[in-house]
Amino acid sequence: MIYEIGAIIIILLFIVGFSFRGTEDDVMVAVKKQGPPNEIPMMENAPQLKQTMKGSIYATSIIQKEKEVIQQEKNQKIVYLTFDDGPSSDANELLDVLDHYGAKATFFMLAPHIKAYPDVVKRMVKTGYAVGLHGVTHDARQFYHSKKSPLHEMQEDQKVLEKITGVKSTLIRTPYGSVPYMLDSYRKEIELYGFQLWDWDIDSDDWKSNSKAYVSRVINGIKFMDSIGKHPVILLHDRGPTIKYLPILLNWLNKNHFVTKNLEESMDAYSFKCNDRCHPYGS
Structure with a gap:
């Protein structure tokens, strides 16, 4: 009798085990057929x-x-380094300098230059810099010709950048800044299409000479902005002389415990306000 009960128990355990195994197999088959979920719940x-x-x-x-x-x-003592008009033939050297000092930066680039130096633009994205748009012509007469012309230039620039890098940036900076030619009607047009207009707090004037004079100008501006608790956006240019003296600025930032960061699309864009200062180009 004991042996019969033992045999029955063994048979039952075998059946139950087979059932569980079958269920597991069914689940695995279903997973293989359906594949992984399209989206992981966040x-x-x-x-x-x-x-x-x-x-x-x-x-x-x-x-x-x-x-x-x-x-x-x-x-944090944050500054935002931004470089206009690139990428230039010296852009790889610029990235080398920034990488050496562990600095972040945002690049507002022109469509023809992006096409001319696609590899350096890809490097910017891969390394983690922010990439933005600066238009196509950099010609004030053409760029500010009508309320549609800034939009069309930025849309063209956006397409070129996205084709090369896969990044669809909405960060823009207009040539020569948004005052005085970026009329309110022009601004509404670009905002309607999701572009975020950025100007600057500190103008380095680095394009005016080939010396290191711009470094002192920027440092003085940073000191003032820091004294009033603001994180400045600094205008620089992707050009040889600026790059040559950039290590002086970056070394000062590091020694004085400033952190460089990218501009991001989640931020509130800072731009100059017209306040009756804007007028059509040529008027």
């Missing part, structure tokens, strides 16, 4: 889960961490 896409977590210790810790990050950024 926290921001799970409102019910977020609601469930609300008030929990875990949710509180997340909020606290976010506050700490925001406060940390407020306490």
